[in-house]
Amino acid sequence: MADDSGGTVASTWLTILGMALATFAVRALPLLALRRPPSPAFERALRHVAPAMFAALLVPPLLAPTGTLAAGPELVAGVAGAAVARSTRNVPATIAAGFAVYWALRMSLP
């Protein structure tokens, strides 16, 4: 994508269009097709998608930032962010705390 060849840009846009269609499909399908409220089983099946997905997204870049397992500044920054998120529930504060710790470590380590 940093690559500015025409093919790459076109495929980036096609991917974004595919994302838009996939997103619209899940938002619109029940609204256009369902007649009754969702069943408890349906609700249960989807209830934990959010925490599962957030964890799947954030664990690899913190524990394996370069593709191999490493307990580096990224991990410490993540733990600091989690502590701040827990006590403040504030997004900018979480990001700022993580950055502050990351930079403190980067400057103090050789």
Added chain:
Amino acid sequence: VAALNPPSRFVTTRDGFVAILPLWLGVAPFGVAYALAARAAGLGTAETMGMSLIVFAGASQLAAAELFGQGASAASIILSTLVINSRHLLPSAALAPYLRHLGRLHRGALAFLLTDESFAVSVRRVQRGNGGAAFLWGASLSLYLCWQLSTAAGLLLGQAIPDPSVIGLHLVFPLSFIALLVPSLRSRPAWAAAVSAGSTALGVRLLLPDSTWHVVIGAVAGSLVGALLDGRR
């Protein structure tokens, strides 16, 4: 008798628009974070803004930015989007029985704009039936506007930063998801879902370094674990 007339559609739409304004404070930082992550991943200005305009789903956009940066295939990015946004099936299903009187085009437009936030502030109005659709329109348009403005703000901020990799901008991505994950860990099944999803995703990433399917595989595994534990209680 005049006092008993329901408020006009315009007033109800405006009320919905205003009702979501306090939530702008929670959503705008994600818009900025998304635009910064997209810049760190090498996406252009038009692509970053275009994704906000036509996809309009924060978590999946942040994830896509990260995957684009890793050079992921179109198929894995689109499937990740589908899995991430599958949770939108639920609010859509919860509103469906109460909006059946609207035309398909009208329902489709509301579906395109549906978010967790607009659902949360509108669901009771919609289910009671008094001008619910107009209220939902106001709430949804308000959040759409917030998302576009915060994406644009993030693009401007990103242009002020010369080299994103030097200042550790790659951390915006996991830290944003920490801010989303922590409040959702309210039960044992939720914890189990998060732990199993995180470890599965990590395992797949370590075993198959060139693959970008670890997000989808981890998220599906974690959701299943959570649903199984929930079903047992």
